Each structure stands twice: as structure tokens, then as C-alpha cells.
Amino acid sequence: MTQEALFDQIKFKKSFLCVGLDIDLEKIPSHLKKQEDPIFTFAKEIIDATHSYAVAYKPNLAFFESYGVQGWKAFEKITGYLNEHYSDHFIIADAKRGDIGNTAARYAKAFFETYEVDAVTVAPYMGQDAVEPFLTFKDKYAILLTLTSNPGAFDFQFTEAEGQKLYEKVLRTSLEWKGSDQLMYVVGATKAEALASIRKIVPNAFLLVPGIGAQGGSLEAVSQAGLNKQCGLLVNSSRGIIYKSQDKDFAIAAAAEAQKLQEEMAVYLDQKGII
Amino acid sequence: MTQEALFDQIKFKKSFLCVGLDIDLEKIPSHLKKQEDPIFTFAKEIIDATHSYAVAYKPNLAFFESYGVQGWKAFEKITGYLNEHYSDHFIIADAKRGDIGNTAARYAKAFFETYEVDAVTVAPYMGQDAVEPFLTFKDKYAILLTLTSNPGAFDFQFTEAEGQKLYEKVLRTSLEWKGSDQLMYVVGATKAEALASIRKIVPNAFLLVPGIGAQGGSLEAVSQAGLNKQCGLLVNSSRGIIYKSQDKDFAIAAAAEAQKLQEEMAVYLDQKGII
Numbered sequence: 337m338t339q340e341a342l343f344d345q346i347k348f349k350k351s352f353l354c355v356g357l358d359i360d361l362e363k364i365p366s367h368l369k370k371q372e373d374p375i376f377t378f379a380k381e382i383i384d385a386t387h388s389y390a391v392a393y394k395p396n397l398a399f400f401e402s403y404g405v406q407g408w409k410a411f412e413k414i415t416g417y418l419n420e421h422y423s424d425h426f427i428i429a430d431a432k433r434g435d436i437g438n439t440a441a442r443y444a445k446a447f448f449e450t451y452e453v454d455a456v457t458v459a460p461y462m463g464q465d466a467v468e469p470f471l472t473f474k475d476k477y478a479i480l481l482t483l484t485s486n487p488g489a490f491d492f493q494f495t496e497a498e499g500q501k502l503y504e505k506v507l508r509t510s511l512e513w514k515g516s517d518q519l520m521y522v523v524g525a526t527k528a529e530a531l532a533s534i535r536k537i538v539p540n541a542f543l544l545v546p547g548i549g550a551q552g553g554s555l556e557a558v559s560q561a562g563l564n565k566q567c568g569l570l571v572n573s574s575r576g577i578i579y580k581s582q583d584k585d586f587a588i589a590a591a592a593e594a595q596k597l598q599e600e601m602a603v604y605l606d607q608k609g610i611i
Numbered sequence: 612m613t614q615e616a617l618f619d620q621i622k623f624k625k626s627f628l629c630v631g632l633d634i635d636l637e638k639i640p641s642h643l644k645k646q647e648d649p650i651f652t653f654a655k656e657i658i659d660a661t662h663s664y665a666v667a668y669k670p671n672l673a674f675f676e677s678y679g680v681q682g683w684k685a686f687e688k689i690t691g692y693l694n695e696h697y698s699d700h701f702i703i704a705d706a707k708r709g710d711i712g713n714t715a716a717r718y719a720k721a722f723f724e725t726y727e728v729d730a731v732t733v734a735p736y737m738g739q740d741a742v743e744p745f746l747t748f749k750d751k752y753a754i755l756l757t758l759t760s761n762p763g764a765f766d767f768q769f770t771e772a773e774g775q776k777l778y779e780k781v782l783r784t785s786l787e788w789k790g791s792d793q794l795m796y797v798v799g800a801t802k803a804e805a806l807a808s809i810r811k812i813v814p815n816a817f818l819l820v821p822g823i824g825a826q827g828g829s830l831e832a833v834s835q836a837g838l839n840k841q842c843g844l845l846v847n848s849s850r851g852i853i854y855k856s857q858d859k860d861f862a863i864a865a866a867a868e869a870q871k872l873q874e875e876m877a878v879y880l881d882q883k884g885i886i
Contacts, residue, residue, distance in 0.1 A: 358714070398710055398717040404725045408683045434734055435673055435707050436761040439633070442673040450679045459709055461736045461756055463763020481736055486711040488738025491784055497772035509766055 337454045338475050339542065339566070342426050345391045346567045347611050350602035353594060354392035354428065354544065355382065356574025357414065359399050363579050365586050375403065375410035378586075380417060382578050385587035389594035392426040392570050393418060394544075415451045426570070427453040428544065432481060434459030434466045441469040448473045455479050457522060457544070460506045464513050471515025477542075478519055482506055483534070485524025485547030503530075507537045520544055523562070525553020525571070531561035535568075542568055549576030555597065559604035567610055573597060612729045613750050614817065614841070617701050620666045621842045622886050625877035628869060629667035629703065629819065630657065631849025632689065634674050638854050640861050650678065650685035653861075655692060657853050660862035664869035667701040667845050668693060669819075690726045701845070702728040703819065707756060709734030709741045716744040723748045730754050732797060732819070735781045739788050746790025752817075753794055757781055758809070760799025760822030778805075782812045795819055798837070800828020800846070806836035817843055824851030830872065834879035842885055848872060 346352050357379055361369070364378045371377045383393065395414060400407035418427055433443045433456060447456045448470075455477035458467050470478035483493055483503040495502040510519055523534055525547035534543070543562055547553040548571060555571060562569045573593075581589035605611045621627050632654055636644070639653045646652045658668065670689060675682035693702055708718045708731060722731045723745075730752035733742050745753035758768055758778040770777040785794055798809055800822035809818070818837055822828035823846060830846060837844045848868075856864035880886045 396714060398708075398714040398721070402717040402721040402725065404721070405680060405683050405687060408680050412680060432708070432710050432734070433673070434709075436759065436763075439671060439673040442677040446673070446677040446679070450677065459707070459734045459736050461734050461767060462707075462759050462761055463766030463768070465761050465763040467763075484711065484737050486737055486740050488711075488740040488742075491738030492736060492777065492781065493738070495770070495772045495777065495780065497770045497777075502767065502770065502772075502777070505770065506767065 337426055342391065343566045345424055349389065349391055349598065350605055350611055351389055351391055351598040352567050352569045352571055352601055353390045353597050354394050354570045354572040355386050355390045355577055355594060356430070356546070356572045357382070357393060357395040357578065358574040361403070363582060365582055365584060367584060373410055373413070375400070375407065376413045379410070379414045381587040382590050383418065383422065385591040386577065386594040387422050387425065389591070389598040390425065392428060394428040394430050394572055396574070397429060397431040412451060415453055419452050426455065428455045428457065428479065429453040430457050432457045432459050434462050436462065437465040437469060440466050444470045444473060448476045455520065457481065460510070467510070468513055468515060471513065471518045476518065479544050480506065480510055480519055480521050482521040483523045483527050483530055485526045485551050485553065489524065489527070504533070504537060507534065511538070522546065525558050526551055528554060528557035528561055531558065535562060535564065539564060540566070540568065542570060544570045544572060546572040549573045555600055556604070559601070563604060563608045563610065565610065567605065571601070612701055617666065618841045620699055624663065624666055624873065625880055625886055626664055626666055626873040627842050627844045627846055627876055628665045628872050629669050629845045629847040630661050630665045630852055630869060631705070631821070631847045632657070632668060632670040632853065633849040634853070636678070638857060640857055640859060642859060648685055648688070650675070650682065651688045654685070654689045656862040657865050658693065658697065660866040661852065661869040662697050662700065664866070664873040665700065667703060669703040669705050669847055671849070672704060672706040687726060690728055694727050701730065703730045703732065703754065704728040705732050707732045707734050709737050711737065712740040712744060715741050719745045719748060723751045730795065732756065735785070742785070743788055743790060746788065746793045751793065754819050755781065755785055755794055755796050757796040758798045758802045758805055760801045760826050760828065764799065764802070779808070779812060782809065786813070797821065800833050801826055803829060803832040803836055806833065810837060810839065814839060815841070815843065817845060819845045819847060821847040824848045830875055831879070834876070838879060838883045838885065840885065842880065846876070
């Protein structure tokens with residue numbers, strides 16, 4: 337998907353919501369557990385209920401992998417379902433991959449060709465040749481971990497060196513890589529105070545922002561600091577939407593929660609003159 | 612597997628060789644491609660031929676993932692085969708995972724319980740809570756990316772801050788984490804000159820050293836700087852062994868190459884008084 341098509345969706349839906357699919361068999365409603373493929377069935381119901389309010393879906397690979405071959409089959413069915421029925425949605429494989437050149441190329445091929453997702457989250461520690469293979473596929477994106485929402489972010493990401501913090505160095509260095517216009521960046525909502533300085537370094541890039549809801553980040557603070565002329569934000573909520581209810585009404589509850597976030601997003605988009 | 616059992620294997624076989632299973636369907640001998648599961652068949656033949664010279668096997672997840680569900684099935688069969696027939700070998704899932712706490716816990720569970728590997732390679736960028744969930748499983752290990760063998764290693768890993776390089780900070784910080792005695796570290800063979808200083812920070816830890824052979828690192832230099840009293844090294848070779856021949860004699864050729872490395876390792880183990 338082109339970034340223009342993504343922006344068109346954002347304007348059309350007045351939303352920059354990404355729904356995170358962190359599907360945990362222990363948390364899905366019990367009546368679904370009797371199904372042949374409960375992971376896929378749950379995801380399908382969530383997607384059918386929320387697609388009008390969301391512009392992106394983000395399956396979290398760790399959850400699928402933890403169920404072995406069964407999980408991978410479900411992941412394949414979910415991306416297939418999205419591509420068939422909701423192809424205007426942006427699909428992010430939240431895989432946080434990062435490996436040397438020939439291996440990175442394998443990961444890129446798997447996600448972009450086998451599963452046909454639009455973007456993959458990628459770790460920066462191994463540098464340029466671990467990321468560039470993801471930037472050679474037309475209209476596909478690598479979303480680079482920059483400033484993450486978890487407590488461990490303080491261990492290394494804020495390390496001061498050469499007059500800048502490590503996450504700022506990651507941003508600036510990545511701009512020199514081949515295909516850097518296909519880079520997006522992960523910036524945790526719990527670090528909203530850093531968003532303004534990040535926007536100065538990458539004024540035009542899309543930022544994927546996890547951490548609102550369960551992790552405590554504020555949608556308003558993120559929007560104020562992060563929105564640019566082409567929106568430039570994808571704000572993710574996972575648990576706050578998909579497990580809002582763990583009963584038979586889970587899909588209705590998820591839709592209501594997604595709508596609530598969409599309506600709040602519409603206000604910020606309007607305030608910034610984007611819609 | 613305990614570290615003592617691993618050291619016993621090293622002494623018994625006079626080897627600290629890890630064979631990397633980077634299985635690429637385009638590189639395996641053509642007569643195997645007609646098999647129902649060519650990935651597993653190739654791996655099985657390589658394992659059967661090299662197990663006397665190797666103490667560890669390292670399936671590279673990117674290669675398996677790039678074949679989708681078929682690849683994951685093959686990975687499951689390979690770890691199952693190793694655990695059934697060669698349970699004295701240390702199995703490393705080279706996955707380079709790194710994600711926030713609840714997600715990291717999922718990955719740890721998948722690799723340690725579903726696939727029953729002994730260790731998983733893990734990326735440090737997200738810090739403590741991305742790694743600690745891997746350190747709560749008895750006799751299982753996280754192998755932390757520290758100084759990698761690829762060119763991109765120079766982008767961030769050598770960043771000077773607070774009087775030390777980032778990879779040194781990763782080492783020192785990780786020692787404060789809960790379960791740090793279950794940490795091992797990835798140090799590329801192409802950075803052997805840094806090994807001596809790394810040994811001072813982690814005198815007792817096992818180091819997984821990729822990068823000899825195809826990537827140009829020297830086994831002698833790595834051994835001189837990296838060996839400690841309990842060996843403390845697992846040196847990996849992938850392509851140099853498994854694709855030594857791409858013809859019908861591939862398993863014999865792989866065994867000969869593994870034996871050559873084992874015999875060189877025996878010399879260094881003897882010189883250091885370890886065997």
C-alpha cells in the first residue's frame with residue numbers, strides 16, 4: 337500500500353487507529369474455544385466489528401508463534417482474510433526482526449511475499465544491513481524500533497553519546513540508508529514528551545505508537561506532539577479493544593471501544609486541519 | 612541442559628563446534644528436492660553426519676519462517692529429532708527476538724516449551740523486561756546480541772558513551788538482570804580483537820561466535836582471546852559446513868568439514884589445558 341492510500345483511508349475514516357491482534361487463547365471468550373480454529377475465529381469477529389474505525393491491524397507474532405504450527409496457520413488465514421475482504425487496511429506484522437543481510441532478506445521475503453503484509457517491525461541494533469533488505473519491496477515498509485513503550489527502554493535507548501540520545505542517533509542514521517522513504521518508526525505513547533523532538537528529525541515519517549490504554553499512554557498528548565500534515569501517526573491499541581469484554585458480546589464491545597478512540601482521533605485531526 | 616553438561620560434551624568430543632542450520636531450498640542438493648519434506652531430510656542427513664564433531668546445532672529461524680507453515684513444521688521436526696536422538700546436543704533457536712515483557716514471555720514459552728530448545732538468541736535494544744522472561748526457565752538460556760559479525764554492527768554497537776562502547780554497556784547492564792547466570796552472548800568472529808575486553812567483563816559466560824568461514828573470521832584468533840577454563844565458547848559455522856558440497860556427497864563433505872574444525876578446536880583446547 338502506498339503512503340498516499342494510507343492517508344486517504346485516514347481522511348475517509350477520520351481515524352488513525354491500529355488494532356493490535358495479541359491473541360491469547362486464555363483470554364478469548366470461552367464459547368469460541370470449541371471452534372476448530374479459535375484464534376482465527378476470534379480475529380475474524382474482531383476485524384469484522386472494528387474495520388470501519390481502524391485503518392490498520394497489527395498481528396503480534398509472538399502470540400501466534402507461541403501456538404506453534406497451529407498459530408502460524410491462523411496468522412496466514414488472518415492476513416489472507418484481511419487481504420481478501422479489507423484490502424484497504426494496512427497490515428503490520430509486529431515481529432521485531434533484526435538479523436544480518438542474507439537472513440534479513442529471508443524475513444522480508446516471508447512477510448511481504450508469503451503473508452503479504454504491508455509492514456514489519458524491525459530492531460535497529462544490528463544496523464544498516466539488517467534493515468535495508470526490508471526496504472527493497474515496492475510499497476512495503478520497515479517500522480524501526482526507536483523509542484519503545486516498556487520500562488527497559490531506559491536501559492539503552494536514552495544512552496547519551498555524541499550530543500544525542502541513542503534513539504535520536506537511530507533516527508538520524510536510518511535516514512542515510514537506501515530506501516529510507518520506506519521507513520516508519522515505533523515510538524511508545526508512554527514517551528510522548530520525546531515526540532516533539534522526534535518529529536523534528538523525521539517530520540514526514542509515519543510513527544507507529546503503541547502504549548495507549550493498558551500501558552498508560554495518552555492519546556491526546558501523542559496527537560498534539562505527533563500529528564503532521566499527512567497525519568503521520570498510527571496509534572495502536574490491543575488489549576484495550578480486543579479484550580474489552582471477554583464474554584459473548586466481545587465483538588460489540590471491541591467495536592464500541594474502537595469507535596470511541598476513532599471519535600477522539602477525529603477531533604484531533606479536525607483541530608490540526610487535516611480533515 | 613546445564614552448563615556443566617555442555618562442558619562435559621565439549622571435553623568428551625574435544626569440540627566447541629556449533630553447526631548452523633541455515634537451510635535454503637535453493638542450495639540443497641537437487642536429489643533431495645523430490646522428497647516430501649526436503650528441509651527436514653536435509654537437516655537430518657547433516658545432523659546424522661556431523662553429530663560426533665558438534666556439541667550444538669543452531670537452526671536459523673528466518674530460513675524456516677520464509678517457507679511459512681511448511682518451514683515451521685520442518686523446524687518442529689528437527690528440534691524433535693535432535694531431542695529424541697541427540698539429546699546431549701545443545702539446541703539454539705537463532706531467532707533474535709526482543710519484545711516487551713508479556714510478549715517476550717510468549718516467545719520464551721514457544722521456544723522452550725513448544726520446541727524444547729536450550730537457548731534463544733535475543734536482541735538487547737528494548738532492555739531488561741525484554742530479556743528477563745527468557746531467564747526464568749530452568750537450565751534454559753538467552754543469548755544476547757552483543758557485538759555482531761555484520762558490517763552494520765558499526766552503526767550503533769560501537770557508540771561511545773559514559774566511557775564505554777554500547778556493546779560493553781549491554782554486557783555490564785545485563786549482569787544486573789535477574790537470572791543473569793543464564794545469559795550467554797553473541798560476539799562475531801570478525802570482531803576477535805574485542806574479545807579480550809569482553810572476556811574481562813564476562814569472564815565465565817559462554818559466548819556464541821558466528822562469522823568464521825563465509826564471513827571471514829579466524830577460529831585461531833577467536834580461540835586465543837575467547838577460551839576460558841570451562842571453554843566458554845561455542846563457535847558456529849553454517850554455510851561452510853552444510854553447503855561444502857551441493858551434490859549427493861553433501862553429508863560426507865559436511866562431516867569432513869566439521870571434523871576439520873573439531874580437530875583444530877582440539878588443539879586449542881589442549882593448548883589452554885582444558886582437555
